[in-house]
Amino acid sequence: MTVGHSLSIEDRVRAIVTAHDGERGRLLPILHGIQAEFGYVDEAVVPVLAQELNISRADVHGVITFYHDFRKAPAGRTEVRVCRGEACQAVGAENLMAHAQRRLGVSTGETTPGGDVTLEQVFCLGNCALGPSVQVNGRLYGRVGTERLDTLMAEADAR
Secondary structure, eight states: OBSSSSSBHHHHHHHHHHHTTTOTTTHHHHHHHHHHHHSSOOTTHHHHHHHHHTOOHHHHHHHHHHOTTOOSSOOOSEEEEEEOSHHHHTTTHHHHHHHHHHHHTOOTTOBOTTSOEEEEEESOOSOGGGOSOEEETTEEEOSOOHHHHHHHHHHHHHO
């Protein structure tokens, strides 16, 4: 199977594996490379990685599911990340996340049905003094309330 490239997915994954030949603990950098290449880590790559790295499929799957950075499906056109670290929690991040979930109709880690927005939680955006902090399409915002979050998502959707 191919996805807009002349190489198959399997060949592209093998190329990423080869780029990390000789590295110790190379599964994580390989998975990051796969996510950078495809935008997510498709379940179809698990057997390819297991074979190439001579480890079990369960080991590969376990790493993918343990680390929240790896997506199992493509992200939406807009990515919203709400900080759930302690400093942000202390100033309303939990309410902000609940608002985002209600407004979007998705749970944390999910994408809206039309593929518009992916809602994620992170446990520190490094903006602790200005919490609650939110990242929209990679841009960091501080002191975000529900109205501002709605505005930021609407602006991102309009682009």
